[in-house]
Amino acid sequence: MRKLSSRGLRLSFSKVMLWAGLAFLYVPMLILVIYSFNASKLVTVWGGWSAKWYGALLENEQILDAVSTSLKIAFFSASMSLILGTMAAFVMARFRHSWGKMTLSNMISAPLVMPDVIIGLSLLLLFVHMADTIGWPTDRGMTTVWIAHSTFCSAYVAVVVSSRLREMDRSIEEAALDLGATPLQSFFLVTVPVIAPSLIAGWLLAFSLSLDDLVIASFTSGPGATTLPMVVFSSVRLGVSPQINALATLIILAVSTTALLAWYLARRSEKRQKLQMQEA
């Protein structure tokens, strides 16, 4: 009796915590979304429903400029970090243990936890130093932010892709090689199709991380390139504003859609693979 009741109690405690925790994560964002439709200029007073702040947003050229800068940087950073991260993941999952593999996996996973201020400061000092010694980069802007973002995002890509590479059935790679495919052919024709969902997920993760980064971009950018988080931050510093609420809602919407898409793709391929396994 006692065993049963205490077990029930513990289970319900963790269930309650789960739902409370999820509410804690979602309610603040939900309130933000609701208040973005507030007609009142006073952010804390409800003045009826209105979408006027969205209209005002579309006329704000500073924000639109920043959105396009951020999207460009995010696109190129995600693509570069996909290349670097996949290569590193391949080394970590397929290469034999060696000193080079060990130092590479240490370097690639360090940005996962390294405080942003340290990454940002160190890269800025590098760029200033490089400009001094080799004359490049002459000024900081989109290129330097791209380098910085590619570096820290490739860590996340490597984690996502390497775990998929480890799970995958290696016999098909070996079969391709036995049948005379070159390693490059085997990689692009056999490995890539199998790990494609994780490549897409890794790219999307890198894209959203780059889009979201404030600290590293603030250090490594110059006057020419202001990213969206930099604009949001400078306005948020002054307090809550209805226009930022509207912008935040759009960002939440965009990110959730992307994440749902990535999740759906990964799930679908997982299911398909399970089916194939069952058939085989």
Place this chain on the structure above:
Amino acid sequence: MKTLALKPTLTPSLTLPNGRLWTIGVPYLWLLLFFALPFLIVLKISLSSMAIAIPPYEALFSFTDEVMEISLNLGNFLLLLDDSLYVSAYLNSLQVAFFSTLGCLLIGYPMAYAMARSTPRQQTILLLLIMLPSWTSFLIRVYAWMGLLSDTGLINNFLLWLGLIDSPLRMMNTNFAVYIGIIYGYLPFMVLPLYANLVKLDPSLLEAASDLGSRSLHTFWTVTLPLSKGGIIAGSMLVFIPTVGEFVIPELLGGPNSLMIGKILWQEFFNNRDWPVASALAIVMLLLLIIPIALFHRYQSRQMEAES
């Protein structure tokens, strides 16, 4: 040089030696140049003189006089020790990081536990629900709390309306707001590794314990908790390490008086334009974080070994 030295250890099992060299060489050189080398430069700048560094851009261009460099070299670090502002900022950062990690663990563990006990179908949805916030803009999630915690914010208005308080509680610009912000921002990073660990836990072990007469709470303390040590370490490090250097949360929620080292570093760099002191602050922060980072790496590589 370093990549060339690797050549003899690479054996052609899957890829041609040349292809293997490229595969490891490209990311290796990139990380060496854009991740490892910058730390050496930070170290170098942290040892340079403050006086040269006051005009921000010329600071690095006048490194010719070696004597000067050496003579002033530990000045920045001595300043950090001397000025109680920096010392208390470090201590406060460590304290805030420690207690928010503990908070995340106390909230996140039951959540991960409940997730791991759900049906597989529920698990995929719950996993998505936990991951979604961590993909959403960090800045915006911190911003959401600004509207909730301010004197005229929703929480105060609600409590006033209920009649529980007569005047608004001061929550913004306090340490309380910083804790809320950090726990809110980092909770998913605690739950995910804990869940990954707990879901792999063999249920037969728990059954065995209960068959042998162990009460569930006792089973939890003696079987479940010790077996989830890896997840606890990974989650805690994922929260603790970035929190020590956190800038956005103390800046937006902690107000002008909040003392966190990430914020001080930012101010030294952007407001005071004192690059050497900012670099010295970064070096000391790194030294403080070396043990937690090593712990995290050990867990990470063990996890990878287990997977393969």
